[in-house]
Amino acid sequence: MKLVTVVGARPQFIKAAAVSRAIAAHNASSGGPNIHEVIVHTGQHYDTNMSAVFFTEMEIPRPDHSLGVREASHGAMTARMLEGVERVLLAEKPDCVLVYGDTNSTLAGALAGAKIGIPVAHVEAGLRSYNRRMPEEINRVVTDHVSTLLFCPTQGAVDNLASEGICHGERAGVHLVGDVMLDAALFYARLSGDKSRVLAPGTELGALVEGGNRDFALCTVHRAENTDDPARLEALFRAVGQVAETMPVVLPLHPRTRKKLAECDMGGLCSQPGLHVTEPLGYFDMLELLKACRLVITDSGGLQKEAFFFDKPCVTLRAETEWVELLEHGVNMLAGEPVSRLPEVCGELLSRASDFTVDLYGTGVAGKRIVGILVDAFPSEK
Numbered sequence: 452m453k454l455v456t457v458v459g460a461r462p463q464f465i466k467a468a469a470v471s472r473a474i475a476a477h478n479a480s481s482g483g484p485n486i487h488e489v490i491v492h493t494g495q496h497y498d499t500n501m502s503a504v505f506f507t508e509m510e511i512p513r514p515d516h517s518l519g520v521r522e523a524s525h526g527a528m529t530a531r532m533l534e535g536v537e538r539v540l541l542a543e544k545p546d547c548v549l550v551y552g553d554t555n556s557t558l559a560g561a562l563a564g565a566k567i568g569i570p571v572a573h574v575e576a577g578l579r580s581y582n583r584r585m586p587e588e589i590n591r592v593v594t595d596h597v598s599t600l601l602f603c604p605t606q607g608a609v610d611n612l613a614s615e616g617i618c619h620g621e622r623a624g625v626h627l628v629g630d631v632m633l634d635a636a637l638f639y640a641r642l643s644g645d646k647s648r649v650l651a652p653g654t655e656l657g658a659l660v661e662g663g664n665r666d667f668a669l670c671t672v673h674r675a676e677n678t679d680d681p682a683r684l685e686a687l688f689r690a691v692g693q694v695a696e697t698m699p700v701v702l703p704l705h706p707r708t709r710k711k712l713a714e715c716d717m718g719g720l721c722s723q724p725g726l727h728v729t730e731p732l733g734y735f736d737m738l739e740l741l742k743a744c745r746l747v748i749t750d751s752g753g754l755q756k757e758a759f760f761f762d763k764p765c766v767t768l769r770a771e772t773e774w775v776e777l778l779e780h781g782v783n784m785l786a787g788e789p790v791s792r793l794p795e796v797c798g799e800l801l802s803r804a805s806d807f808t809v810d811l812y813g814t815g816v817a818g819k820r821i822v823g824i825l826v827d828a829f830p831s832e833k
């Protein structure tokens with residue numbers, strides 16, 4: 452079968468790496484028809500440390516098509532990607548187009564396929580924040596409703612789809628496969644100790660773990676709802692600074708956030724005592740920080756789960772999360788309002804006895820399951 456994979460933003464490179472590895476394993480061992488994967492990079496994330504580093508570290512096959520779409524309004528960005536992906540699909544004539552997550556690249560890939568009658572397969576289907584002001588929520592809902600195969604990471608995601616009339620059984624396209632991010636975390640965490648120098652002795656961050664100390668928080672901030680209102684951005688960074696007064700905070704700074712801080716002349720908030728701001732980091736570095744830290748503070752969807760994979764409590768810098776099972780199991784707390792309460796919320800979460808043994812996201816074989824389902828659905832020999 453022939454598959455066109457559409458990626459563009461950092462978390463998609465990680466998810467696609469897990470599935471591409473499963474495809475390679477299938478091709479090496481099945482004895483049946485191979486899967487021919489054609490990779491399209493929309494260009495949404497383009498800085499070396501937001502894009503190329505992931506292809507290199509995770510040994511993702513190089514993109515066959517790079518659309519070079521750069522920042523623009525949501526509409527313009529999605530429109531340019533839609534046009535570019537459609538051109539690729541018409542030329543490549545795949546059996547299926549595979550999209551990941553909830554970004555503008557996801558939406559463009561899904562719409563392009565659906566409009567010209569190429570079945571769409573959505574990895575990470577069924578997630579909902581039920582907050583329609585988030586661009587990601589619009590992307591999720593639309594993508595799910597035009598997809599033929601919906602690969603859900605959790606039972607909650609299957610249930611969400613059912614409540615929108617996309618039913619398991621009734622419409623056989625819905626599959627509970629587990630989370631491809633767990634596949635990636637388990638595989639690459641075995642390599643990251645050798646590959647990463649982020650905590651090497653003698654470095655700024657290495658000093659945080661001297662003598663076996665593990666008392667720091669790992670923090671990321673990039674969501675539009677946190678970055679685009681200057682008052683909110685300032686309050687949030689001041690709250691993180693307050694946490695850093697008692698526990699060092701490592702904060703790899705997303706380009707969106709860096710840009711917004713600079714525009715509002717608030718770059719000084721990155722120099723608060725105890726706050727260690729870095730450039731965006733590669734996956735191996737993030738895995739080493741996750742293994743070593745005591746607490747995660749983030750508005751990222753992926754990092755909330757990765758915190759759980761590495762047994763770390765997580766405070767989510769949002770009003771809601773689509774990963775509700777983490778809240779239900781008490782390993783994640785929403786920061787809530789006002790955000791100045793962040794130090795208290797961190798303290799409350801750290802004082803809880805959290806249980807990380809529960810199986811929420813499968814066993815790390817989601818990629819293999821996805822490949823098996825694709826092969827059954829498209830048994831051709833392209």
Ligand code: UD1
Binds near residue numbers: 460496555707710
């Ligand atoms: C996007 C996704 C979000 C995902 C996140 C992961 C959408 C709507 N949002 O948000 O779901 O969690 O990626 O990071 O698709 N920029 C750079 N260099 C880069 C990439 C981006 O400078 O390599 C700048 C862009 O120019 C833009 C800003 O960062 O000004 C935001 O980038 P954008 O792709 O719009 O969205 P993200 O905030 O990264």
